[in-house]
Amino acid sequence: KQWYQRRVRGIQQYLISVGIPGTALRFRQHMDKEMAHYACDCWDAECLTTYGWVEIVGCADRSCFDLNAHATAASTKFVAQQRLDIPVSREVVEVSLNKAVIGKAFKKAAGAVSGAIANLTDSQKEAMKEQLESGNPYKVVLEGGEECEVTPAMVSGIKTVIRTEHVREFVPNVIEPSF
Numbered sequence: 001k002q003w004y005q006r007r008v009r010g011i012q013q014y015l016i017s018v019g020i021p022g023t024a025l026r027f028r029q030h031m032d033k034e035m036a037h038y039a040c041d042c043w044d045a046e047c048l049t050t051y052g053w054v055e056i057v058g059c060a061d062r063s064c065f066d067l068n069a070h071a072t073a074a075s076t077k078f079v080a081q082q083r084l085d086i087p088v089s090r091e092v093v094e095v096s097l098n099k100a101v102i103g104k105a106f107k108k109a110a111g112a113v114s115g116a117i118a119n120l121t122d123s124q125k126e127a128m129k130e131q132l133e134s135g136n137p138y139k140v141v142l143e144g145g146e147e148c149e150v151t152p153a154m155v156s157g158i159k160t161v162i163r164t165e166h167v168r169e170f171v172p173n174v175i176e177p178s179f
Contacts, residue, residue: 004061007175008043011057015045024048038065058178064171071171079169089164093125096157106148113148116140122160129158 008027016022030042038060045057067078095117103110117140120128128138128150137149 003173004041004059004175007177008059011045011059011177015047015057020047026053036060038062040065056179060176060178062174062176064173066174067171077169078171080172082168082170084166084168087164087166088168089162091122091160092163093122093129093158093160095120095125095128095155096159098154098156101154102150105151105154109142109146109148112142113140113150116142116148117150125158128155132158 012025012027015025024047026046026048028044028046030039030044035042040063041061043059044055045059046053047056071078097114097117099110099114102113106113117125117128120140131138132150132152132155135152137151139147140150141147
């Protein structure tokens with residue numbers, strides 16, 4: 001949010017510096033129903049002319065919409081990395097899979113099932129552990145909405161470990177000014 005606010009202020013300063021009087025300049029935030037599907041926020045700079053208020057700049061916060069869409073289409077990660085000055089340790093739940101059993105059971109969907117398990121939250125992984133330990137299968141929902149049952153034989157272990165991170169990965173956001 002701070003970067004976006006700075007960008008909008010920078011647009012305002014630029015427009016005043018090129019001669020648009022501050023009294024003839026206003027910013028209008030788009031309402032939810034006006035925003036493009038890719039934007040999480042959008043402001044227009046409007047200038048008072050002899051025709052009334054006219055939009056002269058649009059500034060959309062596209063968040064990480066584009067990179068996430070490309071990552072999904074390319075089946076890869078598009079992330080930036082930031083080296084941490086002080087490493088951060090945190091508890092995470094790791095699931096070890098019996099890939100031979102998963103491959104035999106799900107064939108071409110084995111990768112999607114493994115990915116769906118990897119993307120579970122820690123609390124979901126704990127719930128999966130409890131269910132599998134009681135001898136019951138755990139249902140995993142794939143990206144397309146298909147449900148798959150993971151049996152105890154498909155998982156060789158679920159445990160909580162401490163992971164130390166030296167690098168933070170994140171998907172950068174995009175601020176798009178249109179003059």
